[in-house]
Amino acid sequence: MKRRDLIVGLGALSAWPAAAQTAPQSASAAAAPVRVEMITGAGRIVIDLAVDKAPLTTANFLRYVDRKLYDKATLFRASRVRGAEEYGLIEGGLQGVGALKPVPHESTALTGLKHVDGTISLARAAPGTGTSDFFICVGPAASLDANPAATGDNAGFAAFGQVSEGMDVVRKILAMPTPGKAINPVMQGEILDPPLPILKARRLISPA
Numbered sequence: 001m002k003r004r005d006l007i008v009g010l011g012a013l014s015a016w017p018a019a020a021q022t023a024p025q026s027a028s029a030a031a032a033p034v035r036v037e038m039i040t041g042a043g044r045i046v047i048d049l050a051v052d053k054a055p056l057t058t059a060n061f062l063r064y065v066d067r068k069l070y071d072k073a074t075l076f077r078a079s080r081v082r083g084a085e086e087y088g089l090i091e092g093g094l095q096g097v098g099a100l101k102p103v104p105h106e107s108t109a110l111t112g113l114k115h116v117d118g119t120i121s122l123a124r125a126a127p128g129t130g131t132s133d134f135f136i137c138v139g140p141a142a143s144l145d146a147n148p149a150a151t152g153d154n155a156g157f158a159a160f161g162q163v164s165e166g167m168d169v170v171r172k173i174l175a176m177p178t179p180g181k182a183i184n185p186v187m188q189g190e191i192l193d194p195p196l197p198i199l200k201a202r203r204l205i206s207p208a
Contacts, residue, residue: 035204045166057160060103074195093133109146118163
């Protein structure tokens, strides 16, 4: 399934064929993930963060959680695949308002993580510009992984965890009407209006 529309909307990338990415397993690969509970206007989502495989990106996400900044955020985008609208992604965050310093890009080619159903990943424009905004995949999206063999911006997006509870909520959000006006024209028809509030986001498991 092609994801060109999703990729263009997230960071002006072009789609590429799926390519297998491998990375050595961390010595702490068996460590329990940090778990975050996100309460939205549509229900509860629980996310297991891959702190051992994507330490930079998970630490960035936890800055917003621990400072309760996501309590002021929204889920503002539902991007559906044309012709297969049960697939796509939802996007949320602060949209630059009150965002913290960007985090260096953590490529899936290094982390070994994949964009599969339920993956949470960091939204960005150029590599290294990601801040608060994140997206959750509904269905597999291998074209969002890094592909060093591709031309142009081939760094993909920084996956950093997996939804462990609440994919029914994610799918409900994906199916919501999107009549909102898009600042970026390529996102027209994907903006929730009104945006869905994130009521709170808290750790359920603290790191050892």
